[in-house]
Amino acid sequence: MRVARALSACLALALVALAPPALAASRQLAPPPRGFWTPTRIRRALTNDSLEHTPVAPEADSSSLRVLEAAAPEDRTNGRVFGVDPREGPYSCSGTSLQTPSGSIVLTAGHCVIEDGRWGEQLVFVPAFDHELHPFGIFRASEAFTTRAWERFGNSDFDVAALLVEPGPLGTLAETVGAKGWTSNRSRFSPLQIFGYPAAALGGEELRSCLSHGLGSDELTDGLPGPPTMPARCDMAGGSSGGAWLTEGGALIDGVTSYGYSGNRDRLYSPYFGTGIDHFLSRLP
Numbered sequence: 095m096r097v098a099r100a101l102s103a104c105l106a107l108a109l110v111a112l113a114p115p116a117l118a119a120s121r122q123l124a125p126p127p128r129g130f131w132t133p134t135r136i137r138r139a140l141t142n143d144s145l146e147h148t149p150v151a152p153e154a155d156s157s158s159l160r161v162l163e164a165a166a167p168e169d170r171t172n173g174r175v176f177g178v179d180p181r182e183g184p185y186s187c188s189g190t191s192l193q194t195p196s197g198s199i200v201l202t203a204g205h206c207v208i209e210d211g212r213w214g215e216q217l218v219f220v221p222a223f224d225h226e227l228h229p230f231g232i233f234r235a236s237e238a239f240t241t242r243a244w245e246r247f248g249n250s251d252f253d254v255a256a257l258l259v260e261p262g263p264l265g266t267l268a269e270t271v272g273a274k275g276w277t278s279n280r281s282r283f284s285p286l287q288i289f290g291y292p293a294a295a296l297g298g299e300e301l302r303s304c305l306s307h308g309l310g311s312d313e314l315t316d317g318l319p320g321p322p323t324m325p326a327r328c329d330m331a332g333g334s335s336g337g338a339w340l341t342e343g344g345a346l347i348d349g350v351t352s353y354g355y356s357g358n359r360d361r362l363y364s365p366y367f368g369t370g371i372d373h374f375l376s377r378l379p
Contacts (some may be wrong), residue, residue, distance in 0.1 A: 120372055121208075125234035126216035131176055132286060134295035139176050139184035143332030157291065157329045157360060158257045161301040164220040165229045168344060170271040172289045172301055175202050175336060177214035177258070181360040186298060188290040188337035189219055189236055190347060192256065193275045196379045197268030200233070200257040201276075202336030203350050204244035207255035213238065219259055221271045223291070225299045230270050233259035241374050244322065251320030253352040253365050255336075256378050268318040274338065277346040278372035282324050284341050288362065290334025290351055304328035312363055321366040324349060329360045339364050 156172035161169050171191040178184050187206035192199045199217045207214050217235035220228045235257040264270045288304045304327070311322035324338065330351070339349030349364030365371060 101335070106211065118377060119242050120228060120237060120239045121213050121217070123213075123217060123235050124239055125236050126218060128234075130216055131218055131232060133216050135184050135227060136176065136186075137297070139186040140293060141334065142179075142182065142185040143187070143293060143335055144266045146248065148293075150371055156219055156301040157306075158290075158304045161289070162305055164224040164301040167272065170222040170230065170287075172338060172370070173200075173219055173271075174223035174251070174291055174298075175200065175206055175219055177206070177217040177242045180212055180215060186291070186333060187335045188351065189257070189291070189332065189368075190338040190350075191219075191221060191267050191271055191273040192347070192375070192378070193268065193273035196258065197266035197273065198233075198259050198261070199378050200235070200256050200259055200267070200275075201338065201347060201350060201375075202254040202257065203352055204240045204255040206259070206336045207238045208245055209239055210250070217257055219267070221267070222241055222301075222302065223299075233284065235259050238378055239374075239378060240341050241302050241371075243370075247322060248350055250323050251318050252370065252374075252376065254350055258379060259284070274340065274344075275346050276367065276372075276375055277341060277348050277366045278316040279369065280341065280348055280367070282310050282366065284308050284348065286326055286331070287340045287344055288326060288328045288334075288337060288347065288349075288351065289340065290330045290337030292330040293333035296331040302330060302334075304330065309361070311366070318338065320370060321368045323352060323363045324359050324366045325361045325363050328362045330362060 189202035
């Protein structure tokens with residue numbers, strides 16, 4: 095389990111605790127050829143959540159509900175991230191269009207971009223993905239960003255990443271579907287709406303959400319440099335990694351799905367959006 099592995103690295107992490115934990119690591123990407131993401135590749139990717147990540151609840155249950163219109167103006171910023179693990183093959187995550195100066199950033203989880211030193215390849219974002227439909231096109235990634243603490247040590251407290259994507263036929267990502275802002279240093283008990291594409295919900299083909307609220311912190315991450323991660327009650331399964339945790343009536347992102355425990359099916363965990371993650375997000379292009 096990834097959290098246990100991260101905790102075993104606690105002493106190594108402590109040696110760099112004085113360094114700014116959310117400084118960005120970045121990697122230039124070769125955008126996939128147009129047509130690379132065929133229906134067959136997409137179906138294969140939908141069965142694999144990120145890059146060999148922590149086991150989460152095996153099925154979506156009653157607390158997550160289908161978003162009936164993924165392309166609706168208030169929900170179309172959510173979408174699917176598809177990539178190829180150079181060792182394991184195609185995989186998928188969730189992501190959200192983020193408001194930045196370029197209008198071309200997708201926010202997701204760090205482990206959706208890099209894990210165990212392996213960077214994802216052929217990365218794309220499909221906003222409002224629904225049963226293999228992509229009403230706003232496929233946005234190809236040209237650069238990936240994550241925190242140094244995640245890249246080097248797999249520190250769950252900073253499991254966030256971003257993709258810079260090329261414009262689509264209708265303009266930049268933000269011009270096409272809009273974008274969400276973010277917030278930081280809020281209460282750990284704030285109301286939340288969590289979005290994602292759990293694999294058990296018709297094979298990861300549909301966007302789902304949970305109405306929830308923060309539940310404090312995960313004490314197993316207390317020993318890591320950085321603010322402990324934040325749980326919320328939601329039963330979404332694998333595939334929901336990287337999905338946005340929205341607050342303020344859905345206007346602002348206050349977390350992304352990072353992990354869950356197989357023995358506790360109704361909780362997901364996000365990095366706490368404190369000063370370090372705010373520093374990382376504010377410097378994205």
